[in-house]
Amino acid sequence: MTEKILNLTAGPGAAYEIDVHQSGSGPDLLFLHGAGGLFADDPFLAALSRHFRVHAPRLPGYGRSSGDTHLRDMIDFTLLGWDIADALELHKPLLVGHSMGGMIAAEMAAIAPDRVERLALLCPAGLWMDSHPVTDIFAALPFEFPSLLLHDPVKHGALLSAGGDFDDAEFLTGFLVENSRRLTTAGKLLFPVPDRGLGSRLYRVKARTQVLWGNSDKLIDPAYAAEFTRLMPNAQSILIDAAGHMLPYEQTEKVINALIGLHN
């Protein structure tokens, strides 16, 4: 496993530093993380790397990546995604995005449909249905995260807090500072309503697409899976039991098997 920093331009006199996790061997897979970012010793990436050559960039505001002031709207994130893929010299990788990362991945496939042949969206953000309002994660308090994001908070709760205790004020202070950095970036796509027009562009996606959803997702209702497949020409959805919004972490093997199936 390696971590490397990509230095990318963000226009005249402006730059991004992008911290990229790379591991494993096999077909190239570009993974875009959700609003919570990658986790320490990320267990999903570790499992993925047994089957794929995994490239997982951290967006500005996450980890050591910087340059978040240059990111303002959807097109900035979408083009940054392609700039990262170019800097990594990836040719038609399997493109996978979780939650906010799924929103960005779908936009990348819509803006450059001939560059993506296989796309996997893991409970992606990006659409809005009045019948199923997306929960406001920005007003949620950290102690509420486990029950909001997980099917089984007891089993997987430690993942979100890296083993810390959200009821401990000192731990919470440090967490809030990092959480604020992350969600400052995420808010540019997701606040106050996570719809930046993706729905009107999804028709352009040519990639064979799988939309995977946790059946217990309380952040973005599984009803959105059908909405994505309705709007995309070549997509199928798979609902997975015993998983919440943190689907790739709660049902890692099922997700990876689906990705292997998609690749083949």
Added chain:
Amino acid sequence: MKFTWFNLMPWPHLPDNFRQEYRSVWVDIPTSLYDPVKGHELYNVYLDELEYAESLGYDGIGVNEHHANAYGLMPSPNIMAASLARRTSKSALVVLGNSIALYNPPIRVAEEFAMLDVISGGRLVAGFPVGTSMDTNYAYGQVPGLTREKYAEAHELIRRAWREDEPFAFNGRYTKLRYANCWPKPIQSPPPIFIPGGGSLETYDFCLENDYVYCYLSYSGYKRAKQLMDGYWQRVQEAGKDMSPYRAGFAQTIVVAESDKEAERDYRQHVDYFYNRCLHVYPGFADAPGYRTIKTLKANVTSQMTRAAVGDVSSMSWDQLVNDGYVIAGSPDTVVEKMKEMITGLRVGNIFCLIHVGDMPKEKCLRSTKLFAEDVMPRLRKMWPEYANDDRFWIHPVNHAARSGVAAVAGA
């Protein structure tokens, strides 16, 4: 000293079990708790109180902007100020202020403030707050991580719109106007500009670069404000600016009675209503991620977001609120003594007097207002004598004779 009589305009009919039954006074409080017929009377009472304050010689009367908030019923402060502009003739109209990032396009603020300044004959004090996270992000949907950039651009547009004599093209990131052209122009060029701040270095510097008045609008009183205001004055010195106390303002809850005992007897329940009911804000709304800069956050992060803190509905007592300076309460002698401590301790020339408190009825409010004006204010007037002629930070109305119609109406 400049004293501005301020009314937050709270809704006085929140139920006794409000904190147990509702998670927040702000953002998601249901409007089923509001009654527009009672609201009709209430707005008129509150405006009466502001007009009464002018008649007693307060230097300013103040209004502000909140959204989806049951303790601040002024989503449009300019409507209140417009009403006051026609019914008053002497006091400054302190609009504290318009959250300029929320107006689309923000030249609307330049126009409406200019209207208020012209109607009132040059009596406008223009406040430019970023707005709280509850207002700006949750109630008005602004993206937290972009709010400050949008604010800075709106500020640039408004100042330029007041300054330029010809239409100009404004190519901002958030606002594009081919013909930016502010009709009317304000009488004052520009009106005094007040900036509410919460302790960030960026806001200190913004005020100093532009000679704006830095205002700390807390409800937690002068004793807890010391550190923040000391930080400001240190920055003033570092910037090589003069130390005029009129560069700063502070909001303080004040209630005055004939004696300390009477103050407790008459005002205790209303203070309790404000501090223990009106300020019940869900911590998840207090600080949208990205609203504060990381630097400010590191210095100020609180532990109000634990499960235990959210579940805590314990109340602050009268003794605690008075002893800790949240509220200045008592006889005129007591209030004068504490006000002096506050004014010198914080080095402030502008006081925003929060004399209407919580669900205080009109007659109590008028009495406290009168006692402060007659038995407290005169004894504080001459503070900061070395800055007695510093008029840079206050209104410059046109002379009275040149004003049309105003005196006749207000004097009627």
